[in-house]
Amino acid sequence: MKLTLTVNGTEYARTIEPRLLLIHFLRDELGLTGSHWGCDTSNCGACVVWLDETPVKSCTVLAAMTDGRRVTTVEGLARNGVLDPVQEGFSACHGLQCGFCTPGMMMTARWLLDRNPNPTAAEVREAISGQICRCTGYENIVRSVLWAAGNDGNDGNEGNDGNDGSDDDGRD
């Protein structure tokens, strides 16, 4: 079947098997290997990307379901080479070790901060509670997201409030 969608602001048209999972489409067809496959059962969240404005677990979304829609992956977090504060926060606060869950965690974190710019630690924990990290015990992920909240709106974060309409990639 034919699939047309926008990923990180770029439109793609491909012919795919109807059964193809979104995670495999992104990784194997488009070469966007930042999103990871970890469990098959929607438990781990290493595969979290945005479908339009909503984080989804791309291991349980058919690529076919994204026809005409926008997908945003970790590769779309930075803007014009400038890191998102969430990315900076994960490095500043040692929010990652092996780095496998990190892309999914960061996509959820950005989604949270766009809706709740000043979350509490408990709110961050709830937001990432559908995702698994085997390295950090979550504490430094929470600190990373709170760090990003404290640094949102600084240089490097243009577009995160995203109402300028100039960059229609699903991150508004």
Added chain:
Amino acid sequence: MDATSGGGAYGPIPRKEDARFIRGQGTFVDDICLPGMLYGAVLRSPLAHARIVSVDAAAAAAHPKVMAVLTGEDLAERALAWMPTLSGDVQAVLATDKVRFQGQEVAFVVATDRYAARDALELIAVDYEPLPPLIDARTALDPGAPLVRDDLPGQNGNKVFDWAAGDREATDAAFSAADVVVSCDMVYPRSHPAPLETCGIVADMNPVSGKLTLWVTSQAPHAHRTLYAMVTGVPEHKIRIVSPDLGGGFGAKVPLYPGYLCAIVGSMVTGRPVKWMEDRSENLMSTAFARDYHMHGEIAATADGKILGLRARVLADHGAFNATAQPTRFPAGFFHIFTGSYDVPAAFCEVTGVFTNKAPGGVAYSCSFRVTEAVYLVERLTDMLARQLAIDPAELRMRNLLKPEQFPYTCATGWQYDSGDYPRALRLALDIAGYAELRREQAQRRARGEYMGIGLSFFTEGVGAGPRSQMDILGLAMADGADLRVHPTGKAVLGISVQTQGQGHETTFAQIVAHELGLSPDDVEVVHGDTDRTPFGLGTYGSRSTPVSGAAAVVAARKVRERARLVAAAMLEVAADDLEWLDGKWRVRGDPDQARGIAEIAMAAHSTLDLPDGVEAHLDASAVYTPPNLTYPFGAYICVTDVDPGTGEVKVRRFIAVDDCGVRINPMIVEGQVHRGIADGIGIALMQAIVFDESGNCLGGSFMDYLLPTSMECPSPELGATVTPSPHHPIGAKGIGESATVGSPAAVVNSVVDALAPFGVVHADMPLTPAAVWRAIQGRPIRPDLALS
């Protein structure tokens, strides 16, 4: 301190490796894509024990996208149907005679895409003749028990080994003389490390050059290269292992797995690269499990709580093949460190390993070669003794902890602890916790009918294997090399044999070298995970990277520094003895402004500068480090829980961890390691278990059933540190990677049992799920290893 001045490169600097990961630019095995690459998939046994009558792969082979199908018979023709394990046993690569656990590898398909490979698996017809499975380890040695390993000549029963350590008579005498003896049966359930990245490989056999390149999830790429050479017959210099970014390992990526070998043969057969990535169920059901120890422990003491002796009798479930990864001479790993952190005059333990129809493995999951089980046993027994004697568990521990002046200390089973100040660590943990206030709060809550628990554990590990005289894996001594090249402009490249799975080696090892040479960590590039570019060594597990490979890096850097001294002497036209290393430079004694740093010296060493006879040009150096002893990190942990007796739900309210791993190179990374281990401890104590039903069906085969802790179950840890340098490590460092995984489960269980004390509960086995806690309160504890009760 200025990180460039020498002696100042340690500290909590951000990690170098983060830059690629936060951009989604890590390179994990499944990210590797080679031209013409094919995809493999494994057909697995649905039964735990069955004879294979026939395997018909004709329909699969006829699938238009299938390039090859391998069965056990195909591998047998290449003498590859069986492979050696890390414990001197053999393991079936693809089954030829029987299947011996659910999920065992039976056939392998190579196809043009990963979906087609899975499709073709369903076209393979296997005729099984079911056999009665052996699932309950406690019946393994019964007469008439199903024989798991009829393939082994002379194997008449299911025993793998009997092993003992300590002095039986002295221990019996200590027990006879004791005022009080407390004993308990406890199970350390089978668990799985479940790194978020599963195991996988891209195997590329180049038919022209004869070179076999493997991108593979390996914690020990060099040791694996040797094993692949021995197994496949490909000459070792024609094998290159690349272990790229690993999405966690925790011990799961130490063994060789059948899928790796199938992919290699698949590449040999097709002449094209073959990728195989297991899925999560395959990972949980077939790769290295951990623990599975059925323990009977006894502790003997005087009436005032002085521990006199410890005894343990262990039944170890090794699954269908003895594939534990541990030093050869220690079939039960380092379990015999089970006297823990206490001054115990007499101790004796016996371990019997048995085969069952379960997945093979054994030592995996951050356990420091089974110190985890040992710590759990002694810390549970210590708590029970405290309860029996009505002595506060902190006080009882304080009375029995080794004292600083007793180090170096040789314990009753022969381990030589290198250094420690245990009372200081425990006091600090009690201070952070506000222990006395917690006990007052607990009393008040109990009076209100609320069940709050306070659990302690104190652990000592022996990590950094290991001494040449005592430790090897398949005959390979456990030494590690380091290769340090200093370029003319003073920038350095360090090649190491160990393999990060997230521990941050690229940063920590750069700091180690920078610290020795007066460089910035930014000036040191760390290369690892590629056997063509790094020196030989046994890899990363058992918290051995910093104790062994870190020491090798120090020794290499100090060789560079000494060579630099000779070059600096020529530059400054003074005798080498007139120079001293100070603030990161070689300086003339009494005239410290006359100085040369490594960058200047490196350029001179590569220049036409006239060097004294016998002084080599350049500054490059290498080293191989054989540790004289293990390092012995230790720590004091306190866990505060709240238990709902109506539902059995346990909430971990606080977790206090004081760790002493000697000198900390990057304290931020060290604390991250401790955070991880605390999450492990909470998971293992409260939810993680690989359980089987009576037919041998694995009930923990997905993350729907094998529960891992999330951000909602893990508290915000409260950490403390003491620093007792290792006297034999060149920079005084000890391992830290597994400390919290080893030490924390006992604290959680002690806390829950403490909370349940008003119900008369003295012990309950992990995992303390709501059902298990509720049943313990009812006086009908659940047996945690089988879904039989």
